[in-house]
Amino acid sequence: MALVAVVGRPNVGKSTLINRIIGRRETIVQETPGVTRDRKYLPADWAGKNFTLVDTGGLDFDESQNLTRDIRAQALFAIREADAIIFVVDAVTGLIGPDEDVADILRRTEKPVVLVVNKWDNPAQPPHESIFYKLGLGDPFSVSAIHGIGIGDVLDVVVNALPVDERVEEEPAARLAIVGRPNVGKSSLLNKLNNADRAIVSDMAGTTRDSIDSTIVYEDRKYVVVDTAGLRRKAKVTDDVEYYSSIRVMEALERCDIALLVIDAEEGVTDQDQRVAAAIEKRGRACIIILNKWDLVDGEVAEQRLMDMKYKLRFVDYAPFITASALTGRGLDKLFKLVDQVIAAYRDRIPTADLNRFVEDNAGPLEGHVQGKSFRIMYGTQVKAEPPTLIFFTTSRLDPKAVTRNYKKQVENRLRENFDFIGCPVKLRFRSKENRTEARRAAE
Numbered sequence: 001m002a003l004v005a006v007v008g009r010p011n012v013g014k015s016t017l018i019n020r021i022i023g024r025r026e027t028i029v030q031e032t033p034g035v036t037r038d039r040k041y042l043p044a045d046w047a048g049k050n051f052t053l054v055d056t057g058g059l060d061f062d063e064s065q066n067l068t069r070d071i072r073a074q075a076l077f078a079i080r081e082a083d084a085i086i087f088v089v090d091a092v093t094g095l096i097g098p099d100e101d102v103a104d105i106l107r108r109t110e111k112p113v114v115l116v117v118n119k120w121d122n123p124a125q126p127p128h129e130s131i132f133y134k135l136g137l138g139d140p141f142s143v144s145a146i147h148g149i150g151i152g153d154v155l156d157v158v159v160n161a162l163p164v165d166e167r168v169e170e171e172p173a174a175r176l177a178i179v180g181r182p183n184v185g186k187s188s189l190l191n192k193l194n195n196a197d198r199a200i201v202s203d204m205a206g207t208t209r210d211s212i213d214s215t216i217v218y219e220d221r222k223y224v225v226v227d228t229a230g231l232r233r234k235a236k237v238t239d240d241v242e243y244y245s246s247i248r249v250m251e252a253l254e255r256c257d258i259a260l261l262v263i264d265a266e267e268g269v270t271d272q273d274q275r276v277a278a279a280i281e282k283r284g285r286a287c288i289i290i291l292n293k294w295d296l297v298d299g300e301v302a303e304q305r306l307m308d309m310k311y312k313l314r315f316v317d318y319a320p321f322i323t324a325s326a327l328t329g330r331g332l333d334k335l336f337k338l339v340d341q342v343i344a345a346y347r348d349r350i351p352t353a354d355l356n357r358f359v360e361d362n363a364g365p366l367e368g369h370v371q372g373k374s375f376r377i378m379y380g381t382q383v384k385a386e387p388p389t390l391i392f393f394t395t396s397r398l399d400p401k402a403v404t405r406n407y408k409k410q411v412e413n414r415l416r417e418n419f420d421f422i423g424c425p426v427k428l429r430f431r432s433k434e435n436r437t438e439a440r441r442a443a444e
Helices: 014-022 066-081 097-109 130-135 151-161 186-194 240-255 271-282 299-312 332-347 352-361 405-418 436-443
Strands: 002-007 040-046 049-055 084-090 113-118 174-179 212-218 221-227 258-264 286-292 321-323 368-370 373-375 377-384 389-394 427-432
Touching: 002 014, 002 066, 014 040, 014 049, 014 084, 014 113, 014 151, 040 151, 049 151, 066 097, 084 097, 084 151, 097 113, 097 130, 113 130, 113 151, 174 186, 174 240, 174 332, 186 212, 186 221, 186 258, 186 286, 186 332, 221 332, 240 271, 258 271, 258 332, 271 286, 286 299, 286 332, 321 332, 352 377, 352 405, 368 405, 405 427
Parallel strands: 002 049, 002 084, 084 113, 174 221, 174 258, 258 286, 286 321, 389 427
Antiparallel strands: 040 049, 212 221, 368 373, 377 389
């Protein structure tokens, strides 16, 4: 789809405008400058035309800060790849030097630019547009992003400036979320997979504040990859931005098929890594573990790290892992092949006949005891994929809540020996055979 970059100096309301256009709070809005750092791509539509909005960090020309330079580089990249540009300025502060610096860049692009004067929050007051004609970018549009005033007029001009796109988008093979605690190499991993500086990479923990979607094509297959802010313990979430960043991580987990859990091999598995893994399992997402910075460990340390990971993350022992270096790309050639295996298992359905053959062949090992009564599984069916969810019907009336975790694990282990559930959590439910109506509906 056509790309529309939203640019401007810091804190003029770019993220608020984007949230208004797409009709939901997708980007973090904060009065503190510099909250938006990476490029963020968001689908939008107006008047029957689909396009992609690109949210960018504020264009700041202060050369004293490395992070400021990195944010500016992200915004300039968005300008270069855009089909049209929305340039946002601030009606309250008026025209200032940095606005003119941005305008100089935009005039040289020879791309359609729509000049938006934001924060015209009181329509009873006349708009302050005249001063912005000095920028040489055509007629300015006074809007209030926070109140939704004037947005339709802007979008009419934007969509008319976009090229006709006759391509048909295919459904991506899988939606992946890169998750983990801060500073373990998530953005470096995204950049290496994408072969571009898609996200800002910094040694300062917390550089990524928002979730970022990228479409990656590997051997003619498409994948949507979401980089996310690092998940900290709640006690260490010290400001509103980090709070909303943690919400974005959870939303990314809700929307993904597979979570790529990145762990720092130098430090080994921490308590927070375990919490992130538990969040993945709780939401029923498939999981692949990436031991990053593997090039920095060797010999006995490497062996100890593997043993430690297998023990501390034994509750997600179904998750395959790779050892890799996001910085050099070592080991990442295995990742997409593994993703294809996991997504196939995550979306697969076991035919009821095959599942009942499994029940017959394992009648003895699957016998259980609840509240002093023994029971056997009579038959079962898979009622859902993503994740695989199965219902088993038993010989005795029982309270499903009374089925122990150990028994569920026993059944799950047998299932994994017979069916390919690589990387997938398996959800098991148990019902008594008397409920034949439920069985019939489940089978349908």
